[in-house]
Amino acid sequence: MILGASILQLPAILKAKEMGLLPVVCDMNPEAVGFREPGIMKEVISTIDTEGVLAAARKHQIDGIMTLATDMPMMTVAKVSHELGLVGVSERTALCATNKAAMRDALRAAGVPIPEYHKVSSLRECREAVRLIQEHGFRCIIKPADNSESRGVDLLREFSREAVERAYAYSRANSRSGGVIVEEYMRGPEVSVETVAQDGEVRVLQITDKITTGAPYFVEMGHTQPSRLPALTRERIRQVTIAANRAVGIENGPSHTEIIATAEGPKVVELGARMGGDCITTHLVPLSTGIDMVRCCLQLAIGEKPDLTPKFARGAANRYFRQPDGKILSIRGVEEIERMSGVRQVSIVHGAGETVGAVRSSGDRIGFVIAEGKDADQAAARAEAARCSLSVETAWAGPGKAEEEHV
Numbered sequence: 001m002i003l004g005a006s007i008l009q010l011p012a013i014l015k016a017k018e019m020g021l022l023p024v025v026c027d028m029n030p031e032a033v034g035f036r037e038p039g040i041m042k043e044v045i046s047t048i049d050t051e052g053v054l055a056a057a058r059k060h061q062i063d064g065i066m067t068l069a070t071d072m073p074m075m076t077v078a079k080v081s082h083e084l085g086l087v088g089v090s091e092r093t094a095l096c097a098t099n100k101a102a103m104r105d106a107l108r109a110a111g112v113p114i115p116e117y118h119k120v121s122s123l124r125e126c127r128e129a130v131r132l133i134q135e136h137g138f139r140c141i142i143k144p145a146d147n148s149e150s151r152g153v154d155l156l157r158e159f160s161r162e163a164v165e166r167a168y169a170y171s172r173a174n175s176r177s178g179g180v181i182v183e184e185y186m187r188g189p190e191v192s193v194e195t196v197a198q199d200g201e202v203r204v205l206q207i208t209d210k211i212t213t214g215a216p217y218f219v220e221m222g223h224t225q226p227s228r229l230p231a232l233t234r235e236r237i238r239q240v241t242i243a244a245n246r247a248v249g250i251e252n253g254p255s256h257t258e259i260i261a262t263a264e265g266p267k268v269v270e271l272g273a274r275m276g277g278d279c280i281t282t283h284l285v286p287l288s289t290g291i292d293m294v295r296c297c298l299q300l301a302i303g304e305k306p307d308l309t310p311k312f313a314r315g316a317a318n319r320y321f322r323q324p325d326g327k328i329l330s331i332r333g334v335e336e337i338e339r340m341s342g343v344r345q346v347s348i349v350h351g352a353g354e355t356v357g358a359v360r361s362s363g364d365r366i367g368f369v370i371a372e373g374k375d376a377d378q379a380a381a382r383a384e385a386a387r388c389s390l391s392v393e394t395a396w397a398g399p400g401k402a403e404e405e406h407v
């Protein structure tokens, strides 16, 4: 059973079919793209409707349950796998891996390096937390306790009453539970780490260098494998990742851990008990290691033992196209980019007629390119060259202006 039928889950649906499995796919949206695949069983149920999913799982007598790169269905995975005696995470793990407050508490209790943090549920508490962190000489990140895609994440640039109030309101509006976290702003290069745990043994498959838009919203704009950080830093990152997986109790299954390599050593931004998104797991890991990570996770979910050994060591990278501002008139250059050396895929998500603007969350990005190379430098250079070759013509979307610009 695969929870979700959006484009994110499509690689799992296709891989399950390729493996000769019969996927039962759940999504509340009957029009979801994954439902168009032939050879699957469809269940129109919300992936967070635990009882509904459990009933469907019983009806189909499923052999395993998973979701590819989303946090929302984690609790359903936990409850259904527990009820049916299947491989999966526990409810505690699902909570710690999706709620940033519970996660921070679990990591702190296990002594895993993390930034100073405070859980707040009112503007008054938020002001107090900001004061404490400021007192320790740090800048502050304010973020919702339970959202993703960088929604509601904000770096506080100044400490005026208005600035704190604005940042709190932005995070709070993006928090499902109303909980908000104020934490120390960590400085240093950021990586993400892909792991698969099997019977309690956590294997690090790849470390990925990450490029974000930076402050204030930190949306991911590119990923490069393998990480080009020094070997000693990478080893520390590995250790911190394994400790973080243990702290939240991931015994069997993947994890995606985000880490900042600070001057005091690597500290955890967050981790999910699931595979990484942004094509990291589905495309970059197979290109750089030869490990078919989606297949491995499907195998784990149905109780098989996947082969997690790397087949080779190459480079892989993706880059999101530079963001235009305004109404898209035309996008040119896709075919030329597809023919460029090392380019494996070009995807455009927002097309002509759509109005786009600054990137505040992942969904705002217009598209991306994936490239491979003999090593990280070559893959990154190829992806970068491809990224710069796209031509987007826009018109300002406001009233009375016909200005055009090329990005």
Ligand SMILES: Nc1ncnc2c1ncn2[C@@H]1O[C@H](COP(=O)(O)OP(=O)(O)OP(=O)(O)O)[C@@H](O)[C@H]1O
Residues within 6 Å of the ligand: 115, 141, 143, 147, 148, 149, 150, 151, 153, 183, 184, 185, 186, 187, 190, 212, 217, 218, 219, 220, 258, 260, 269, 270, 362
């Ligand atoms: N304490 C921090 N110090 C420095 N940077 C941070 C901190 N917290 C978050 N960030 C930056 O903001 C990004 C998004 O934060 P976080 O991962 O917590 O939110 P998210 O909504 O789960 O995002 P996503 O789903 O894109 O991973 C991080 O990848 C990182 O670049």
Ligand SMILES: [Mg+2]
Residues within 6 Å of the ligand: 258, 269, 270
């Ligand atoms: Mg994150």
